[in-house]
C-alpha cells in the first residue's frame with residue numbers, strides 16, 4: 001500500500017498539489033490520468049523523493065513495515081521504489097546491458113554478483129532486448145531507448161514502480177507488450193505499478209485502478225468502468241466521447 005497523506009506542494013508562489021490524500025493498493029496496476037499540467041509528474045517526484053516533501057506524508061508498506069520517505073535511508077528507498085521520469089538523459093557511451101546493471105546498484109554497490117547478472121539476463125529476455133544487449137545507448141532509436149530505460153527500472157526489483165508516460169515512443173506492439181508485462185509483474189510478483197498514461201484506452205484495458213487528477217487535486221479513484229465515463233472525460237479533458245464496452249472494460253472514442 002502507498003499512503004499519501006495531505007500532500008501539498010508549491011513551486012515558487014504557485015501551488016501545484018492541493019492537499020492530496022490517497023491510499024493505493026498493493027499488487028495492482030494503477031493508472032494515473034489527467035490533463036497536461038495537472039500535477040502528475042510533480043506528485044511522482046515528491047513520492048520518489050526527487051523533490052523534497054513540503055507538506056504531508058508519503059509511506060510505502062513493505063513486509064508489514066511502513067517506510068516513510070522522509071526518514072527512509074537512501075539505499076532502502078532505492079530498494080523500495082523505482083521511478084521512470086519523463087526526461088531521461090542517459091550516457092550514450094554505455095551499452096544496454098551496462099545500463100541494466102545500473103538498476104542493480106542498490107544491491108551490488110559497484111560490485112555485481114552472479115545474482116545481479118542473472119537478473120539482468122532475465123530482464124533482457126523478458127523485455128525482448130537480447131538483440132540490443134551489446135549496443136551503445138547512443139545508437140538506439142527513441143522507442144528502443146525507452147524500452148531499455150523501463151527495463152533498467154524493472155531490474156531495480158522494487159516492490160513499487162512509478163512510471164511517468166512509459167508508452168512514449170513505443171509502437172503498438174511494444175506498448176501492448178509492456179502493459180502486459182507490467183500486469184504480469186504486478187499480479188504474479190505482487191509489485192505495485194503506478195503509471196501515468198495519456199492513452200485512456202490503455203488505462204481502461206490494463207489498469208486495476210484508475211486515479212484521475214486535475215489542477216493539482218485527485219478527482220476520482222476506482223475501477224476503470226466506474227471512473228472512465230463520458231462525464232469524467234468531459235470534466236477532465238473537456239472532450240466529448242462515446243464510451244463502448246469491451247469485455248467489461250470501457251473503450252472510449254472521441255466523438256467531436
Ligand SMILES: Nc1ncnc2c1ncn2[C@@H]1O[C@H](COP(=O)(O)OP(=O)(O)OP(=O)(O)O)[C@@H](O)[C@H]1O
Pocket residue numbers: 011016034035036037038039040041042043
Ligand atoms: N520547475 C517548475 N517551475 C514552475 N512551474 C512548474 C515547474 N515544474 C512544473 N511546473 C508547473 O506545475 C504544474 C504541474 O506540472 P506537472 O509536470 O506535474 O504536470 P503533469 O500532470 O505531469 O503534466 P503533463 O501531462 O503535461 O506531463 C504545471 O502547471 C507546470 O507548469
